[in-house]
Amino acid sequence: MEFLMERWYMAAGQRFSVRKYSDSPSGEDIRSLLKTAKMLEVSNMRVAIGFCERIFSSLFMGLGRIKGTDCFAAFIGKDTEPAAVGYLGEAFILECTALGLGTCWLGAFHKGKVAKVVKTEKGEEIACITAVGVAAEPYAARPRKSLQTLTGLNNKQLTELPEWQLRALECARLAPSAVNAQPYEFIVEDGSIGIRRISPNFGYGEVDCGIAMLHIELGAAHAGVSGKWDKKDDYAIFVPIAYDR
Ligand SMILES: Cc1cc2nc3c(=O)[nH]c(=O)nc-3n(C[C@H](O)[C@H](O)[C@H](O)COP(=O)(O)O)c2cc1C
Structure with a gap:
């Protein structure tokens, strides 16, 4: 795996x-x-x-x-x-x-x-x-919301995050979404990342969230962290269970 x-x-x-x-x-x-x-x-x-x-x-x-x-x-x-x-x-x-x-x-x-x-x-x-x-078409990097917009954190706060959280957020930012809406916010807390849908996005908002959840896990895994998804209030939260590095 x-x-x-x-x-x-x-x-x-x-x-x-x-x-x-x-x-x-x-x-x-x-x-x-x-x-x-x-x-x-x-x-x-x-x-x-x-x-x-x-x-x-x-x-x-x-x-x-x-x-x-x-x-x-x-x-x-x-x-x-x-x-x-x-x-x-x-x-x-x-x-x-x-x-x-x-x-x-x-x-x-x-x-x-x-x-x-x-x-x-x-x-x-x-x-x-x-x-x-x-x-039959070349790579196109389509625009994405900034991590500041997606997390509500400023540059300094982002650079001070642990490696796994930053990698997870960067990977999640690349996730595709219907009409490129990225209809979610990332809730960065001490030792976890949450994702909350902020718009229905034509009925695809939850699918979009699931795509971004996989990307969060992939970014964290790249930094040596595996974890599990829990529910917190009205949103899903990724919590590490193992550090490989
Ligand atoms: C759930 C979902 C539904 C989508 N539906 C369509 C679609 O019906 N037609 C289409 O051309 N693109 C569709 N897309 C592709 C998005 O428009 C595309 O992922 C987004 O604009 C970002 O561009 P990128 O995938 O090149 O990064 C969909 C994407 C997602 C995640």
Whole structure:
């Protein structure tokens, strides 16, 4: 697991949303991603990989169109907390990045078409999908809110944080979110980091929080700290349980 955490930490700094592709993933990459999907499967959530021509055809006036790949992965839950969809979905996406593939989280997609391809069972719901393919566009570092805005801390307070907290926050700042809204604040306390949603973000706010939670863990792990998630009042809080360095 440590190996994967570092692999995904590195991928977090390279991932960006790719909307133009030159090809679908190779057979070898698909075999590898099927193993990842199996590994990430939990009782109430699974990742299914599918292929379908025109699956990404435009929903509205040519907006949000993905071109050049027929491959997608669907994040399918059964009474799953949206944050878990974000957390596990982002793990899958970062594994795609680590394999050199492009991805793009999609909250807006043809639900009926996707459900037919991945064959959902009763009670299952497709929360989001991602395109997967060979990127045909260069890396783009899209803007993010500053750590000052996300935490309410000033520069001096940020530089005085323990290494693991700073790495965790920096990695969380890179997390993708629907319409790039980053609809959360990070609550930095002595020895912990909390995350609280501050807007619904078109219904994707909790998924966005789950994505940022994985990034917090990856940044902390990079600095040798593993931990667990607890609930505090109305928000989730990451508390270290082990220091490796
Ligand atoms: C939950 C979620 C839903 C998203 N839905 C869409 C979508 O429907 N269409 C789209 O083009 N991008 C979608 N995105 C991608 C975001 O717009 C993108 O992550 C954000 O603008 C930041 O850019 P980056 O991923 O390149 O860092 C979604 C992202 C997330 C996390």
